[in-house]
Amino acid sequence: MLMRIPNLPHADAPTGKDEDDNVEIRAWGTPRQFNFAPVEHFDIPGVKPGMDFETAAKLSGSRFVVLKGAVIRVHRALAQFMLDTHITEHGLTEMWTPVLVKEDAMYGTNQLPKFAEDSYQTTNGWWLIPTSEVTLTNTVAGDLLDEAALPIRMTAHTQCFRSEAGSAGKDTSGMLRQHQFEKVEMVSITTPESSMAEHERMTRCAEAILEKLGLPYRTIVLCTGDMGFGAQKTHDMEVWLPGQNRYREISSVSVCGDFQARRMNARFRPAGGGKLEFVHTLNGSGLAVGRCLIAVLENGQQADGSVDLPAALHPYLGGKTRIAADGTLQ
Numbered sequence: 001m002l003m004r005i006p007n008l009p010h011a012d013a014p015t016g017k018d019e020d021d022n023v024e025i026r027a028w029g030t031p032r033q034f035n036f037a038p039v040e041h042f043d044i045p046g047v048k049p050g051m052d053f054e055t056a057a058k059l060s061g062s063r064f065v066v067l068k069g070a071v072i073r074v075h076r077a078l079a080q081f082m083l084d085t086h087i088t089e090h091g092l093t094e095m096w097t098p099v100l101v102k103e104d105a106m107y108g109t110n111q112l113p114k115f116a117e118d119s120y121q122t123t124n125g126w127w128l129i130p131t132s133e134v135t136l137t138n139t140v141a142g143d144l145l146d147e148a149a150l151p152i153r154m155t156a157h158t159q160c161f162r163s164e165a166g167s168a169g170k171d172t173s174g175m176l177r178q179h180q181f182e183k184v185e186m187v188s189i190t191t192p193e194s195s196m197a198e199h200e201r202m203t204r205c206a207e208a209i210l211e212k213l214g215l216p217y218r219t220i221v222l223c224t225g226d227m228g229f230g231a232q233k234t235h236d237m238e239v240w241l242p243g244q245n246r247y248r249e250i251s252s253v254s255v256c257g258d259f260q261a262r263r264m265n266a267r268f269r270p271a272g273g274g275k276l277e278f279v280h281t282l283n284g285s286g287l288a289v290g291r292c293l294i295a296v297l298e299n300g301q302q303a304d305g306s307v308d309l310p311a312a313l314h315p316y317l318g319g320k321t322r323i324a325a326d327g328t329l330q
Contacts, residue, residue, distance in 0.1 A: 003107065004114050007259040009224045010232040012196075016223025022236070023223070028207065029216030031240045036303045040243030041294045042174040045305030047071060049327030051175070062172070063164060063179045070329035074309065075182075075293045077316035079157050082184040082209055086286055090205045092155040092186060097135035099159050100126040105138040108264040109283075110230040120161050128161040133283040136187035141264035145189075145279065147271040151198060152189040155286060157182065175290055176248070182289040188282040191268065192258065195280035196233075199255040202284045203235045206251040209287050213310045215295050216240040218247055232257045235284075239291070243298045250291045253284030297323075 014023050042051055050071030056064035067075055086092040106112040106127050111119055111134065120128040129135060136154045145152075160183050171177035186205060190198045203219065210217045222234040231254035238247035258278035261267070267276045300308040305325035314321055320329045 003112075003263075006229045007110075007232055007256060009227060010196075010255070010257070012221075013227065013233045014221060014223045017225040018223075019226045021223040022220045022226055024218055024220045025235075027216075027218040028211060029214070029240070031216050032242065032299060034242065038242040038298065038301055040174055040241075041297045043243070044297055044301050044307060046301075046307050046323040046325045046327050047297055050323075053175075060179075063177065065175045065178065069327055070323045071293070071297075071327075073317060073329060074296065074313065074323070075289060077313045078292050078296070079182060079184060079289045080316050081212075081312060082286060082289070082292075083155065083157055085209060085212065086155045086184070086186065086205060089208070090153075092153045092205075095132075095136060095139075095154050095156040097132055097139075097156055097158065099129050099135075099161070101129055101134055101138070103127060105134055105141070108138050108141050109134045109260050110263065114229060118163050120163060129158065130162045131160050131183055131283075131285075132156040132158040132185040133187060136185060137189075137260060137281050137283060138264060140189055140266040140279065143266055144276065145266075145268040147191060147268050150189060150191050150268060150279065151194065154187045155184060157184045157289075174294070176294060178290060184286045184289060186253075186284045186286040189266070190280045190282065192277065192280050195255050195257065195282060198280075198282055199233065199235070199253065202282055202286075203237075203253045206237055206253055206284055206286050209292075210237065210239060210250070212312045213292070213296060214312075215292075215299055215310075217250070228252070228254060230254070230256045230259050232259070237287075239295045241295060241298050242301075248291070250295065251285040251287045253282070255280065255282045257281075 050069040052066040056066045188198050217239045234254040237251040239250040260281045261278040307323040324330045
């Protein structure tokens with residue numbers, strides 16, 4: 001029963017019942033004014049050849065996609081761009097972790113027991129990770145760290161798997177909500193005194209990716225009624241999708257305090273001596289690769305069915321700058 005009790009909100013988290021009580025704290029960029037009616041990503045002529053939902057349904061069922069040609073190259077370029085930025089500019093250490101984990105790891109980062117139906121379990125007891133928050137955070141499970149080793153800042157690009165059990169009939173078109181997707185995750189392990197400043201730092205890391213790609217977004221702080229199970233305070237970044245004419249979540253950055261550390265028994269030895277303390281853990285998307293692909297395609301779409309790609313991606317595409325209306329990379 002105790003394992004099913006959520007974290008206590010931070011005093012800075014606004015009180016509220018649901019997403020209507022979330023508070024916007026800043027916005028960046030101006031949504032583009034189109035001289036034609038923009039469409040959603042899956043209806044852009046240049047994208048259609050590279051986004052195959054029918055074959056995916058034949059292979060796996062609904063909420064899967066087969067990407068090919070120019071579209072998958074842009075998807076891969078986005079992941080590489082995110083990793084390189086976090087490593088070289090934000091000081092994160094790149095990791096490569098398993099996507100199958102023991103049950104203890106899922107308990108440690110509070111996916112279990114409450115959210116078992118949202119994840120996939122294999123017949124021999126492993127769980128497929130819903131995000132590499134699970135693996136990155138659990139790298140310190142059971143550890144006794146020296147304060148001098150903190151903060152630990154990590155990033156990983158992995159496949160992620162979610163059953164989307166509570167989203168029946170929601171976002172069924174396109175690739176906004178998939179059972180299998182890729183994400184570049186950020187995790188920080190800090191001291192209690194520095195965790196709130198680290199939360200702001202991680203938020204800026206995610207925002208920087210969107211700004212470098214020229215994608216308009218807004219940052220909101222979630223109210224107590226809309227926060228995740230393990231979070232004390234959460235910032236969501238919502239990117240502008242002209243095909244939907246609305247902002248949609250692309251990153252969620254949360255500070256969890258010592259909530260996960262207690263479940264994992266992850267502690268540190270203070271530099272000045274004294275009793276052992278639990279570390280504080282933070283996690284955030286930096287970013288969801290598929291959703292970022294959607295934003296790049298929709299914001300870059302042109303009247304002739306082509307897509308202009310952000311300059312930040314050109315070096316990752318061999319100097320190519322656009323997806324032509326026939327689906328080729330040019």
